[in-house]
Amino acid sequence: MAIVTLSQAKSHLREDSNDRDADITLKLAAAEAAVREYITEDEDDWGTAGPPATVQAAVLLMLGDLDANRGDQEQAQGPADGYLPKAVTNLLYRHRDPSMA
Numbered sequence: 870m871a872i873v874t875l876s877q878a879k880s881h882l883r884e885d886s887n888d889r890d891a892d893i894t895l896k897l898a899a900a901e902a903a904v905r906e907y908i909t910e911d912e913d914d915w916g917t918a919g920p921p922a923t924v925q926a927a928v929l930l931m932l933g934d935l936d937a938n939r940g941d942q943e944q945a946q947g948p949a950d951g952y953l954p955k956a957v958t959n960l961l962y963r964h965r966d967p968s969m970a
Contacts, residue, residue, distance in 0.1 A: 870912055872901050872920045873928045881929045882936055893936075900931035907953060908964040927960040 873881075875890065878897045904927050905911075915921065934954050952958070 870919070872904065873897060873925055873932070877925075878929065878932055881933065893932075896935045897928075897932055900928050900935055903931055903953060904928050904957070904961065907958070908961050909966040910964045921964070923960045924964060927957045930954065930957050930960070 875894060875897065878893055879885075879890075882893065884893065904924060908924065910924075912920075931953065934957070953961075
């Protein structure tokens with residue numbers, strides 16, 4: 870089950886045409902994968918209601934970050950050392966069960 874639809878992603882990015890659908894779909898898949906890897910919940914925990922709004926918002930924020938920071942210029946702000954953007958982790962914190970080292 871997708872956390873965010875292509876239609877929702879395009880709306881978030883304010884994209885009206887279909888010209889970038891392939892690019893947005895690729896970035897959406899990467900954003901969802903990053904979010905799923907960070908949280909410890911899975912679809913079974915969400916029940917029939919589907920993904921929580923905070924998880925959907927985190928995917929959209931991650932998508933926006935991936936779209937804005939395409940790697941073709943120095944990133945002025947954002948995640949370092951492989952961490953997700955702070956706004957994303959703030960939304961997802963309650964959906965994560967951190968392990969003890």
